[in-house]
Amino acid sequence: MSKTTDNLQDAFAGESQANRKYLAFAKKADQEGYPQIAKLFRAAAAAETIHAHNHFNALGGVKSTADNLKAAIEGENHEVVSMYPGMIAEAEAEGEKKATTTFKWAYEVEKVHEALYRYALEHMDPNTPLVDYYICPICGYTHAGKFEGKCPVCNTPAEKFVKVE
Numbered sequence: 001m002s003k004t005t006d007n008l009q010d011a012f013a014g015e016s017q018a019n020r021k022y023l024a025f026a027k028k029a030d031q032e033g034y035p036q037i038a039k040l041f042r043a044a045a046a047a048e049t050i051h052a053h054n055h056f057n058a059l060g061g062v063k064s065t066a067d068n069l070k071a072a073i074e075g076e077n078h079e080v081v082s083m084y085p086g087m088i089a090e091a092e093a094e095g096e097k098k099a100t101t102t103f104k105w106a107y108e109v110e111k112v113h114e115a116l117y118r119y120a121l122e123h124m125d126p127n128t129p130l131v132d133y134y135i136c137p138i139c140g141y142t143h144a145g146k147f148e149g150k151c152p153v154c155n156t157p158a159e160k161f162v163k164v165e
């Protein structure tokens with residue numbers, strides 16, 4: 001790996017994190033009654049997304065949709081098989097309750113993502129009738145089609161689910 005490839009990967013990771021961090025900061029600024037500062041955080045977050053995408057494109061990270069689905073399956077599978085199980089065990093061993101919960105939620109939802117991606121890869125057709133996805137605002141559980149009942153991962157009622165546009 002060249003130094004520049006390495007740097008692009010680091011910069012992509014950093015800008016991606018900055019984007020999510022600033023969106024979390026914007027939410028807090030709104031809650032604390034600073035709408036202008038919230039706007040600033042959201043503006044910078046949007047710019048960090050552009051930087052992240054530019055870095056990722058320079059890395060050649062975006063390929064055909066079939067290849068992108070394969071990359072997504074690989075990433076989700078890695079999280080389910082090797083990443084989260086170890087993190088959950090370590091958080092439990094250290095008595096870190098919040099971390100244990102957030103790792104477990106992500107672990108459960110990544111399994112769903114992997115399955116949804118696999119299904120999409122096996123059913124690639126531009127004429128597929130469109131189905132909306134709904135996500136749980138607490139744990140991220142992702143459901144194809146209108147959702148009823150309670151989140152199978154965290155018990156949040158379906159009325160709170162958010163439709164993804």
Ligand SMILES: [Fe+2]
Pocket residue numbers: 076109110113
């Ligand atoms: Fe995922």
Ligand SMILES: [Fe+2]
Pocket residue numbers: 136137138139140141151152153154155156
């Ligand atoms: Fe949930």
